[in-house]
Amino acid sequence: xxxxxxxxPQVKKPGESLRISxxxxxxxxxxxxxxxxxxxxxxxxxxxxxxxxGMSSSRYSSSFxxxxxxxxxxxxxxxxxxxxxxKASDTATYYCARRHYYYDVxxxxxxxxxxxxx
Amino acid sequence: IVLTQSPGTLSLSPGERATLxxxxxxxxxxxxxxxxxxxxxxxxxxxxxxxxxxATGIPDRFSGSGSETDFTLTISRLEPxxxxxxxxxxxxSSPLTFGGGTKVEIx
Numbered sequence: 001x002x003x004x005x006x007x008x009p010q011v012k013k014p015g016e017s018l019r020i021s022x023x024x025x026x027x028x029x030x031x032x033x034x035x036x037x038x039x040x041x042x043x044x045x046x047x048x049x050x051x052x053x054g055m056s057s058s059r060y061s062s063s064f065x066x067x068x069x070x071x072x073x074x075x076x077x078x079x080x081x082x083x084x085x086x087k088a089s090d091t092a093t094y095y096c097a098r099r100h101y102y103y104d105v106x107x108x109x110x111x112x113x114x115x116x117x118x
Numbered sequence: 119i120v121l122t123q124s125p126g127t128l129s130l131s132p133g134e135r136a137t138l139x140x141x142x143x144x145x146x147x148x149x150x151x152x153x154x155x156x157x158x159x160x161x162x163x164x165x166x167x168x169x170x171x172x173a174t175g176i177p178d179r180f181s182g183s184g185s186e187t188d189f190t191l192t193i194s195r196l197e198p199x200x201x202x203x204x205x206x207x208x209x210x211s212s213p214l215t216f217g218g219g220t221k222v223e224i225x
Binding site for chain 1: 150152154161162163164167168173205207209212213214215216217218219
C-alpha cells in the first residue's frame with residue numbers, strides 16, 4: 001500500500017527555522033515526483049512546489065520561490081519542506097502528495113502537517 | 119491560469135443531483151483539469167483527472183466533463199458522505215492552480 005506519512009504539528013516563533021517531512025512507503029520513491037501544497041486556515045489549496053527524488057530536481061511556484069526549500073533523501077524515502085525564517089503568514093497546513101505518473105495531479109496525499117507561527 | 123468555481127455554496131438534499139462549475143481565465147491545455155474532494159477535517163482526495171477520467175476507487179456517480187475554459191463536475195445522486203468542498207485544478211500550464219472551491223452542504 002502506498003503511504004505518505006508526514007511529521008507532526010509544529011508551533012514556532014517568527015524568525016525560526018523549520019523542516020517538515022513526508023516519509024513514503026509502498027512504491028519506488030525515486031520514480032515519482034512529490035508535490036508540496038499549502039492550505040491556510042479556512043482557505044483553499046495552493047501549490048508550493050515539486051521535487052523529483054531520483055533526479056534531485058525541484059521546481060517552485062513563483063509565490064514560494066526563495067521562501068522555502070524542497071528536497072528529498074532517497075536513502076530514507078523522505079521528502080522535505082524547509083523554511084529558514086518563518087513568518088506568521090506561514091501558518092497553514094502543508095500537504096505532501098505524490099504526483100500521478102503521467103499527469104501533474106495529486107494522486108496520493110499525506111495527512112498534512114499543521115504549522116503555527118506565533 | 120485563474121480558475122473560478124461556482125456556485126460558492128450548493129445546498130442540496132441527499133439523493134439530489136449536484137452540478138459544479140469551474141471556469142478558466144484562459145484555455146486549459148489539453149483537458150488537463152482535475153477535481154478533488156475535501157471532507158471537513160480531512161485530506162483532499164483526487165476524484166477526476168483529464169477532465170473526465172475517474173481516479174482509482176471513485177464511484178461512478180461522480181463524472182466530469184468539459185474542455186478549454188468550461189468544466190463541470192456532476193454528482194448524480196448525493197450520498198451523505200459527498201457533502202464536502204470540491205476544488206478544481208488545472209495542470210496544463212505552470213504554475214498549477216486551483217479554484218476557490220464549492221461547498222456542497224446539506225439543505
